Amino acid sequence: MFFIELLIVLLTxxxxxxxxGIFIGMAAGVGLGILVFIFGLTPSSPPxxxxxxIMAVVLAASTxxxxxxxxxxxxxxxxxxxxxxxxxxxxxxxxxxxxTxxxxxxxxxxxxxxxxAEVARESGVRPERPMSISVIASQQAITASPISAAMAALIALLAPFGVGMGSIMAICIPATLIGxxxxxxxxxxxxxxxxxxPEYLRRLEQGLIAPPRQSTTAAPEISKKARFSVILFVLGAVTIVLMGTIPFLRPDFIVEGKTVKMSMTHTIEIIxxxxxxxxxxxxxxxxDKIVSGSVFKAGMMGVICIFGLAWMGDxxxxxxxxxxxxxVQDIVTANPWMFALGLFFVSALTLSQAATxxxxxxxxxxxxxxxxxxxASWPAVNGYFFIPSYATLIAGVSFDTTGSTKIGKYVFNHSYMIPGLITTVVCVAVGFGLASIIL
Structure with a gap:
């Protein structure tokens, strides 16, 4: 029955x-319903x-x-x-x-x-070069950021095993940067x-795009309050990192006669x-702009996706x-890199590091x-680029008016594929090397 149930999850x-989008969470809810009502599985606790x-972090980023x-x-x-x-x-x-x-x-x-895209074209650099790797970098940083939804999920899951934010960041920051x-x-x-x-020259010749020129448009003035909001946000992130790496900064409580340190879950939420x-x-x-902005909408969509996917998977x-x-246990424990493959391909479907x-x-x-x-395997959750349907990949193609950043005729031969694969493989390889030393 397991393989039939697994097939239901994969089809979902x-x-x-x-x-x-948000339908990923809805579809997962349908899959969960089939597992519970038809196959009789006992539903686990929702995440x-x-x-x-994630809601607390999204609130701060939206503000x-x-x-x-x-x-x-x-x-x-x-x-x-x-x-x-x-x-x-x-x-x-x-x-x-x-x-990021x-x-x-x-x-x-x-x-x-x-x-x-604009600076590359003005400088005579093929925009595909910085655009492709920048899109990859913007997502790899999620597995290093102390306030990302994915980091919050990993910390909550590994905390019982003595793996805290400090250890995770000590591995993931250098691994992702080297990658x-x-x-x-x-x-x-x-x-x-x-x-x-030839494509760029054709567009120039046909007048589809204007010749490059140095930008002279003055950037809008940024208020002091906007600057201060960045300072406050960074201060919050630094506080979280310090409390995650230096546990005695977190308060102690007496629970059922035992001294308990405040968890990082509660620490992140409160800060x-x-x-x-x-x-x-x-x-x-x-x-009103806080709840109507793109960050809030994307974040809440992510919460729904995680709600359905994680509950169904659990x-x-x-x-x-x-x-x-x-x-499966003997195979995976003997070849732990296979777990990275699982993270990679599931993330390519879910398009969410936190959900994966x-x-x-x-x-x-x-x-x-x-x-x-x-x-060490965790940076592989950035496999969203494998199928070129993620929003930032499409945006990169759209913003590059020269046509150099593209999705190929066969879909998978797109501009992000090779840079993304190289980055992911190197990240995981370096991660395993560092993790064997740190953990």
Missing amino acids: LCLGARLG VDVMLI LQAAGGMDYLVKIAEKILRKNPSRISFVAPMVAYLF FLSGTGNVAFSILPVI IIAGSCYACRVGKELCDD MFIISAIMVLICKPDL TLVTNNMPFIKEN TRLLIPLGIGLGLSPYAMV
Whole structure:
């Protein structure tokens, strides 16, 4: 029966991926219903802690956006890129990585991709080169950011095994950075030079695009409150990192006669609420804009997706754990890299690092995988680029008016494939090397 139930889960994932967005969570709910009402599986507990963490982080990021903080970050990005146009294939992905790392969401890439495309074209650099690896970098940073939804999910799952935020970041930050550098080394040599590209020359000749020129448009002035909102948000992120890496900073409580340290789940939630409230009181953003902004909408959509996917996945795994252990445990524990493959392909379907984390890490725990193997494999949750349907991939193609960034005739031969694969493989390989030392 396990294979029939697994088939139901896979069909649900494919159905959800076909329409995308919030429907992934809805489809997972249908799959859960089939497992419970038709196959008689006992429903597991829904992932409440992870959902609440994500909601708190999304609230803070949405408040930052409403206060103008995101616009300020984009302005900083443009200044950095324009000062280093000749090295844009290396600078742009690092900027994308840094901004996602600070904000906890890859949505910031939507704002900086047009800047990357414009600066590359003005500098005579083939836009496909920085665009492709920057999109990859903007997502890899999610597995390093202390305030991303995926990090919150992983911390909640691995905390009982003594793996905290400090250990995860000590592995994932260098692993993802080295992986991005490796991807950049490939991307900077992709394709013909822009001045020799036939598609670009055709568009110029037919007047489909204007000749490149130095931008003279003055950037809109950023208010002091917008700047201060960024300072507050970064302060919140730093506080979370400190409390995660230095446990004695968190308060102790007496519970049933035992001294218990406040969990990182509650720490993240409380700090994000505090930062959100301070931003509202000092920076005075429009409260309606907080809930109507793109960050809030994307974040809440992610919560629904995780709700359905994680609950369905937990139910399948919990009810079939004896069978899974008997038939899969020896293979996976002997070849832990296979777990990374599972993370990669599931993330390609769900298009969510947090949902994939919440779906598969419990399986790894149930199989008895060591924490180091799961943390080392974790950057593989960024396999969203494999099927070129994710929003930032499509946006990158749209923003590149030269036509160099593209989705190929055979779909999978797109601009992001090779840089993404190189980055992911190097991230996981470096992660295993570091994890064997740190954990």
